[in-house]
Structure formats: C-alpha cells, structure tokens
Amino acid sequence: MEEKTLSKKKVSNALARRLPVYYRNVCAMVTEGVQNLTSAELAARIGNTSAQVRQDFYTCGGVNGYNAVVLKDWLGAKIGLENRKQMVVVGTGNLGRAIISFKGFNKLNFFIDAAFDSDLMLKGMQINGVPILNVSILEKYLLENKVDILVITTPAGAAQEIFEMAVKCGVKGVWNFAPVDLRPKEGVEVENMHLGDSLMTLSFRIREKEENQALKEKQQK
Amino acid sequence: MEEKTLSKKKVSNALARRLPVYYRNVCAMVTEGVQNLTSAELAARIGNTSAQVRQDFYTCGGVNGYNAVVLKDWLGAKIGLENRKQMVVVGTGNLGRAIISFKGFNKLNFFIDAAFDSDLMLKGMQINGVPILNVSILEKYLLENKVDILVITTPAGAAQEIFEMAVKCGVKGVWNFAPVDLRPKEGVEVENMHLGDSLMTLSFRIREKEENQALKEKQQK
Numbered sequence: 071m072e073e074k075t076l077s078k079k080k081v082s083n084a085l086a087r088r089l090p091v092y093y094r095n096v097c098a099m100v101t102e103g104v105q106n107l108t109s110a111e112l113a114a115r116i117g118n119t120s121a122q123v124r125q126d127f128y129t130c131g132g133v134n135g136y137n138a139v140v141l142k143d144w145l146g147a148k149i150g151l152e153n154r155k156q157m158v159v160v161g162t163g164n165l166g167r168a169i170i171s172f173k174g175f176n177k178l179n180f181f182i183d184a185a186f187d188s189d190l191m192l193k194g195m196q197i198n199g200v201p202i203l204n205v206s207i208l209e210k211y212l213l214e215n216k217v218d219i220l221v222i223t224t225p226a227g228a229a230q231e232i233f234e235m236a237v238k239c240g241v242k243g244v245w246n247f248a249p250v251d252l253r254p255k256e257g258v259e260v261e262n263m264h265l266g267d268s269l270m271t272l273s274f275r276i277r278e279k280e281e282n283q284a285l286k287e288k289q290q291k
Numbered sequence: 292m293e294e295k296t297l298s299k300k301k302v303s304n305a306l307a308r309r310l311p312v313y314y315r316n317v318c319a320m321v322t323e324g325v326q327n328l329t330s331a332e333l334a335a336r337i338g339n340t341s342a343q344v345r346q347d348f349y350t351c352g353g354v355n356g357y358n359a360v361v362l363k364d365w366l367g368a369k370i371g372l373e374n375r376k377q378m379v380v381v382g383t384g385n386l387g388r389a390i391i392s393f394k395g396f397n398k399l400n401f402f403i404d405a406a407f408d409s410d411l412m413l414k415g416m417q418i419n420g421v422p423i424l425n426v427s428i429l430e431k432y433l434l435e436n437k438v439d440i441l442v443i444t445t446p447a448g449a450a451q452e453i454f455e456m457a458v459k460c461g462v463k464g465v466w467n468f469a470p471v472d473l474r475p476k477e478g479v480e481v482e483n484m485h486l487g488d489s490l491m492t493l494s495f496r497i498r499e500k501e502e503n504q505a506l507k508e509k510q511q512k
Contacts, residue, residue, distance in 0.1 A: 080499065084305060090491035091472075117474060149491050150498030164389035171385055174470055174487050180494075219493065243497045245490060249395055251312075253338060259500060261493035263486075266395050269466060270311035270370050272440065272482035273401075276464045277371030278301065279480060 161223035212239035433460035
C-alpha cells in the first residue's frame with residue numbers, strides 16, 4: 071500500500087518529458103511579445119491537444135490564468151529552474167566538449183564548474199573556460215564542492231564506477247550519455263540519454279510509415 | 292473516421308521509445324550467452340513489468356516464443372534495422388563530430404557517408420574517415436545520392452532551411468539536434484533531440500523527489 075501511495079506522487083515519464091516542451095515554448099511566446107495565451111494556442115504550437123495541456127497543468131497543481139510570464143515562471147518553478155544547479159562533466163571527448171560548450175544551459179540556470187578526464191595530458195587545460203581536472207581527484211572534488219548534477223560522457227566501461235562515486239558523494243542527479251543503463255539509486259535521479267535509442271526510434275517510425283504506405287496502396291488496388 | 296483508422300496503426304511514442312531499449316537489452320543477453328528468456332527476465336532487467344513487455348510485443352504483431360536470438364532478430368526487424376541506412380551529418384561542431392565518431396551506429400546498420408559545414412576552411416578535411424563537404428552542395432548531394440537520414444547539428448537559425456531541403460529532396464528521416472522543434476512533414480519523419488529538455492526532465496525529477504521527501508518528513512513529525 072505504501073508503495074502505491076508513494077508512486078502516485080511521481081508524475082508519469084510522459085508528463086515529465088512534456089513539461090520542458092511547455093516551458094521552452096512559453097518562453098519563446100514571451101520573447102515574441104505574447105501577453106496572454108490559451109491552452110489551445112500552446113497546444114497548437116507543440117502539436118498536442120488543449121485537453122492534454124489543461125490536464126497536465128492540473129496534475130502539476132494548477133496555475134491561475136494563462137498570463138504568459140506567470141505561466142513561464144510557474145513552469146520554471148515546477149521544473150526546479152529557480153535554483154542554480156552546479157554541474158561537472160566526466161569525460162571530455164567530443165560529446166563532453168559539446169555539452170561544456172552548449173550555450174543554452176546557463177540561461178536555464180545550469181552551470182558547469184569543472185570537467186574530469188583520465189587523460190593526464192589534458193590536466194590544466196580548459197574548455198570554454200571550464201578547467202579539466204584529472205579523474206583521480208573526482209571523489210575529493212565531489213565531497214568538497216556542491217555538485218547537483220554529474221554528467222557522464224565516458225565510454226561504457228567507466229560509467230558504473232563513476233555513477234557509484236556520485237551516489238556515495240551525495241550528487242542529486244546523474245545525466246548519463248554512456249551507452250549503459252544506469253538506474254536511480256539511493257536518492258540519485260538518473261536521466262539516461264542513449265543516442266542509439268533515439269536513432270532506432272526514428273528508424274522505427276520510418277519503417278512504420280513505409281509499411282502503412284504499402285498497406286494503403288494495397289487497399290487502393 | 293479515416294484519420295482514426297490511420298492513427299490507430301501508429302504505435303504510441305512511449306512504445307516507440309521502449310522498442311530500442313528491448314532490442315539493446317536482448318542483444319546484451321544474447322552476448323551474455325542467454326538462450327531463452329522470459330518476459331519477466333527482460334522486464335526485470337529494464338525495470339518494467341512483464342505484463343507491459345508482453346503487451347508491447349503483442350501490439351507489434353506478436354513473436355513466437357522467447358528464444359533470445361529469434362527475439363533479437365524480430366525486434367531488429369520491427370525497428371527496421373535489417374536495411375542499411377545511409378546518413379549525412381550537417382554541422383561539424385563538437386556535437387556533429389561526436390555523432391560522426393560514435394562507434395555504436397555501424398553495428399546497428401547506420402552509416403555516415405558525408406558531413407557538411409558552411410565553413411570553407413573545413414572543405415576537404417575528414418572526421419573519422421568521413422569527408423567534410425561544403426553545405427552549398429548539400430542539395431545536389433541529396434538529389435544524387437541515397438540518403439535515408441539527415442542529421443542536423445547546426446545552430447538553431449540554420450535548421451529550418453536544411454530541413455526544408457531534406458523534405459524537398461526526399462530524405463526519409465531527420466534527426467535534429469538543433470534547439471528548435473521540427474515537425475514531421477510530407478513523408479519525412481523527425482526525431483528532435485533537445486539536450487536542454489533532457490536536462491530539465493532530470494531537474495524536474497530531482498525537485499519532485501525533494502518535495503516528496505519534505506512531505507514525508509512533515510507527515511512523520
């Protein structure tokens with residue numbers, strides 16, 4: 071029974087993925103000068119139904135009216151953007167560098183303080199102003215500094231050990247790009263980003279469309 | 292009515308995202324030497340219920356038995372992996388380079404033939420054996436070569452124009468990493484990968500957990 075009550079409080083994965091889309095689009099509408107918006111306008115923009123938008127906002131506790139700025143701030147608070155998040159990136163290959171150099175994160179209140187790599191040659195270098203430290207001091211760093219989110223962009227083999235270290239040192243969230251599935255553990259939330267999965271989903275949609283097209287043509291004959 | 296019949300054929304986004312996870316895990320089990328597996332074993336491995344696994348496989352047309360290799364091939368065929376997919380990457384910044392250098396795609400039957408960039412200095416160079424061509428010849432290239440999937444890793448401003456070109460030239464799928472939402476159009480499937488959205492979903496989960504924790508502590512007092 072207890073588990074049921076607890077899991078009830080956790081919103082669905084689908085909604086947890088729609089919230090950033092709402093936020094991003096409401097931000098864009100504010101930038102465009104929109105003052106008030108309807109659920110239908112927001113829904114049309116993101117290719118969803120207004121009933122879904124209203125249901126989602128209700129599930130998240132409800133918001134008074136649809137003033138664009140109020141809605142933006144409400145969504146931002148739901149997503150937890152009001153608190154500055156300190157991040158570190160472990161692995162400074164192309165993907166690590168891409169994440170460190172990505173311009174959009176600071177605007178969302180995410181800040182990368184340090185990068186770690188096992189390559190001793192990189193020690194003392196910087197990427198976009200972010201210092202590269204040796205991974206041998208990662209545990210010490212995590213214990214001495216406030217790190218909300220640890221980003222893993224290492225090869226698969228190194229990911230689990232780094233994850234365990236993050237759990238042990240009290241990091242709140244792990245954003246994992248290594249091609250392994252890490253599971254939430256002892257208070258650490260995990261977001262696994264599998265590039266291959268995304269590409270396979272696209273492949274599936276292409277195949278599905280081709281099959282439906284073939285079926286349609288067959289029916290028309 | 293017609294629309295309803297058509298949309299019925301399209302599986303849910305949630306299932307389209309679970310299929311690659313099934314595939315990846317069944318592949319791993321085959322590598323580990325597993326010969327037969329149950330829906331419960333697969334479910335436990337990916338943190339889902341066996342009822343969900345059976346339901347998903349039924350939705351996809353059903354599979355006879357759970358021989359690991361048969362299941363792997365069946366899932367691969369559903370995802371469309373049996374056909375070699377030719378890809379090009381537009382934009383050769385850190386993210387473009389990361390994708391071009393990613394080792395896992397070839398194994399899944401995806402191959403990157405060329406990269407495009409607007410920087411004339413890069414012309415004639417290669418990344419991981421993939422030639423960098425100037426974006427001015429992209430349209431010509433798309434018309435003269437078989438390109439199944441076009442990957443966009445350009446800044447936001449350039450994405451829409453490249454997308455329109457992909458649509459015009461008959462590319463089947465667009466994998467978009469630029470921070471704009473591209474919508475499926477005239478037979479072109481789109482997979483938008485928003486790094487910021489993924490980070491925001493993680494942020495939301497962290498905040499949700501903290502709130503539930505605070506609520507629990509309050510109830511215990």
